[in-house]
Amino acid sequence: MSEEIERREFLKRGWMAGAGLIGVAGAWTTWDILQPGETAGFGGEVRTIPAEAVPDADVVSVPAARAYLTKIDGEVVAISETCPHLGCRVPWCAKSGQFECPCHGSVFNRKGEAREGPTPRAMSLYPVEIVDGLVIVNTGAPVEGEPIGTAETIDEPVKGPSCEEGSH
Numbered sequence: 001m002s003e004e005i006e007r008r009e010f011l012k013r014g015w016m017a018g019a020g021l022i023g024v025a026g027a028w029t030t031w032d033i034l035q036p037g038e039t040a041g042f043g044g045e046v047r048t049i050p051a052e053a054v055p056d057a058d059v060v061s062v063p064a065a066r067a068y069l070t071k072i073d074g075e076v077v078a079i080s081e082t083c084p085h086l087g088c089r090v091p092w093c094a095k096s097g098q099f100e101c102p103c104h105g106s107v108f109n110r111k112g113e114a115r116e117g118p119t120p121r122a123m124s125l126y127p128v129e130i131v132d133g134l135v136i137v138n139t140g141a142p143v144e145g146e147p148i149g150t151a152e153t154i155d156e157p158v159k160g161p162s163c164e165e166g167s168h
Contacts, residue, residue, distance in 0.1 A: 043139055043140050044138070044139065044140050045136050045137070045138050045139075045140070046062070046064050046065040046067075046136070046137045046138075046139055047134055047135075047136055048062045048064070048065060048069065048134065048135045048136070048137055049062070049069070049134070049135060050133050050134055050135070051076055051130050051133055051134070051135050052133070054069045054070065054071050054076050054135060055070060055071065056070075056071045056074075057110075058070065058094070058110075059079070059092045059110060061081070061092070062078075062137065065078065065126070065137040065139050066080065066081050066082070066139065067079060067080055067081055067126055067137055067139065068081060068092060068099075069135060069137075070110055070111070072110075072111050072153075072154060076128050076130065076135055077111060077112075077125060077128065078125060078126040078127075078128045078135075078137040079099075079111070079112040079123050079124075079125055079126075080112070080123050080124040080125070080126060080142055081123075082123070082124070083101045083103065083104075083106055083119060083123070084106075084114075084119050084120060084121045084122070084123060084124070084144075084145060085101065085103070085104055085106050085117070085118050085119040085120065086103060086104065088101050088102065088103035088104070090102075090106070090108065090123065091163070093162065093163035093164070095159065095160045095161055095162070095163055096158050096159055096160055096161060096162050096163060097110065097156060097158060097159035097160070098110065098115065098158060099112065099123065100162060100163055100164045101117065101119070101164075102164055104117060104118050105117045105118070105164065106118060106119035107162075108122065108123055109152055109154060109156055110154065110156055111152075111153065111154050112124075112125065112145060113145070113146065113150070113152045113153065113154070114145070114146075114148040114149075114150075115152070119148055120147065120148060121144060121145045121146060121147045121148055122145025122146045122147075122148075122150070123145050124142040124143060124144055124145055125142070125143045125145065126138055126139055126141070126142055126143070127141055127143070
């Protein structure tokens with residue numbers, strides 16, 4: 001009735017079962033890894049500061065979003081900190097009241113619109129949403145800025161001397 005399994009056959013079946021389990025576990029793990037996860041941080045939605053903390057006539061840096069926040073006509077705007085020319089980080093110059101690229105001299109107003117320099121266009125903007133009083137910046141969906149030469153939509157003259165003066 002019962003057939004005895006030889007040692008060799010028993011080990012063969014054991015190895016086959018073990019290899020099958022490893023294959024199933026590998027496929028399961030690979031499937032989990034390939035599934036898109038919820039994006040948090042840069043490249044997705046970044047929770048920042050309360051909307052009332054965003055300045056009207058200045059900018060605030062948000063390193064997690066690689067962006068600056070400001071208010072234009074009472075509306076919160078998120079501006080990418082990347083220069084459209086060659087990708088340098090563009091700092092805000094409080095003395096002059098404008099963004100000044102230290103790499104090649106491009107200059108942008110408080111809204112990120114191009115004023116001068118080799119940049120081909122304005123700085124990119126990120127979509128913004130206010131949720132429970134906090135500013136949420138969607139860094140996964142940048143909106144390219146207008147080409148250089150497009151009229152500025154905010155009328156803010158230069159406040160003072162450049163932060164980059166003499167460094168080029």
